[in-house]
Amino acid sequence: MENKLDILFLHAIVITMRGNGVGIIEDGAVGVKGTRITFVGSSEEASGYVAERLIDAANHKVIMPGLIDAHIHSGDGLIRGTAQDLNHWMQHGIWPFEQALRQDEDAVIKGSLMNIMEALKAGTTTFCDFDTPMTKIVENHVKLGTRARVTELISELPKENKTAIGELYEFDPAEGNAKFERCKKLFDRWHGQENGRITCMFGPQGADMLSKELLLEIKSAADHRKTGIHMHVSQGDREIDQMIKRYGMRTIPFLEEVGYLDEQLMAVHLTEATEEETRFLAGRGAGMVLCSGSIAIIDGIVPPAAAFLEVSGRLALGSDQAPGNNCNNMFNEMKFTAILNKCKFGNPSIFPAWKVLRMATIEAARAIGLGEETGSIEVGKKADIIMVDFTQPCLAPIIHYPVRNIVPNLVYSAKGSEVEMVLVDGKVLIDGFKVVSVDEGKVVRDAQEAAFRVAKAAEGPFSRIPDTPLREMMENGEL
Known part of the structure; x- marks a missing residue:
């Protein structure tokens, strides 16, 4: 029967993200058959459909596209909260723990699974996961059922990085080549797998962390495979310092010189990019x-997103990593993005809620190259859908007139715990606020056990760092 559906949502507030705004249908219906959305309209228009599972949203549940995290290092999940409130976040915070973590592949995988599960429970359905060893981490996305655009993080930094602050990084070409080979194998094994849910990109860590020669090889490989490049760009003053010392120019002019600035590039952060450089990119x-x-936590900076939007709409949001951001929750990112930019410009009307919601859905999908597949509730698109419970105290009450408060409350009030149901590719991954495919408690317990090992292994390197205020406060009984 043509009117037979697998799942039909009725009497929902549907946020479609169609058009230039958010495209709300107040008493809406969404039908799913197989992996696709097959009906979008009013509940009255859906009266001719039958479904194996009928979900009455009773006018207080919001159906919307799944959120997109366009930049996450899920493999860092175990070291959440270990590198905050430092002036030298990378060298004095994350590196000692990273070096211990990367020697324990089992710990990386268990932390990644917990991290992805955390984000999934808060409504993230698509991940651009940028980490190592991605050939193993990708299996977590397969297990949980998420949509993932994955890449191996490629750098030539040695396994034991002893570079002092201000010194030029040492490169280990063998390390860089090994990661590059893993990225190619990742692509050959996983690109297009799981009914197209898993796709692959190439991921140079940053222009300062690998040689010009390897950057050019990566660009050639990405061109050959017709895929994108996921890359940190101007991610901090330490990067700019390295680029000037090594090449005599800043990152974005250098990337233009080597042919990296085109539609293939997904440039992450732009923390230290000037407004002129940002508009040029x-x-x-x-x-x-x-x-x-x-x-904001790592550098105390609001990147030049407003300058980027003056030229292009290809702007997506990302949560980054647990030791920098402390959580991987796109509701959190939307709120931070709106508030920080309002403060930066002293203007409460900029970066409105509807606009940042687009940055986490349809605009993100376009920015990462999946705009034809996901990011909006439209017939023919993949059924990547979340249902948010607006009976939760932080989201109630619902007001439709004289102004509608639904989107502002999603952006400024939601915590992610209000996500009741999640579908990816038409398959239910979260049902009644619970993950379907794994034992949530066991995932957390396994991660905790692995974290003890990593922390013990990091103790020696961490204790030798000169600027460790957190440790000093602990030893003084102040923290």
Whole structure:
């Protein structure tokens, strides 16, 4: 029967993201058959359909596209909260733990699974996961059923990085080549798998962390495979310092010189990019991923997203990593993005809620190259859908007139715990607020056990760092 559906949502507030705004249908219906959305309209118009599972949203549940995290390092999930409130976040915070973590592959995988599960429970359905070893981490996305655009993080930094602050990084070409080979194997094994849910990109960690020669090889490989490049760009003053010392120029002019500035590039952060550089990058067709929470905590900076939007709409949001941002929750990112930019410009009307919601859905999908597949509730698109419970105290009450409060409350009030149901590719992954495919408690317990090992292994390197205020406060009984 043509009118037979697998799942039909009735009497929902449907946020379609169609058009230039959010496209709300107040008493809406959404039908799913197989992996696709097959009906979108009013509940009255859906009266001719029957479904194996009928969900009455009773006019207080919101159906909307799943959220998109365009930049996450899920493999860092175990070291949440270990590198905050430091002036040298990378060198004095994350590196000692990273070096211990990367020697324990089992710990990386268990932390990644917990991290992805955390984000899934808060409504993230699509992940651009940028980490190592991605050939193993990708299996967590398969297990949980998420949509993932994955890449191996490629750098030539040695396994034991002893570079002092201000010194030029040492490169280990063998390390870089090994990661590059893993990225190619990742692509050959996983690109297009799981009914197209898993797709692959190439991921140079940053222009300062690998040689020009390897950057050019990666670009050639991405061109050959017709895929994108996921890359940190101007991610901090330490990067700019390295680029000037090594090449005599800043990152974005260097990337233009080596042919990286085009639609293939997904440029992450732009923390230290000037407004002029940002507009230039946007004008060359590259996308931007803005990680507001992470960069605010790590660097105390609001990246130049407003300058990017003057030229291009290819702006997506990302949560980055747990030791920088402390959580991987796109509701959190939307709120941070709106508030930080309002403060930066002293203007409460900029970065309105409806606009940042688009940055986490349809605009993100376009920025990462999946705009034809996901990011909006439209017939023919993949059924990547979340249902949010607006009976929760922080989201109630619902007001439709004289102004509608639904989207502002999603952005400024939601915590993610209000996500009641999640579908990806038409398959239910969260049902009644619970993950379907794994034992949530066991995932957390396994991660905790692995975290004890990593912390013990990091104790020696961490104790040798000169600037460790957190440790000093602990030893003084102040924390």
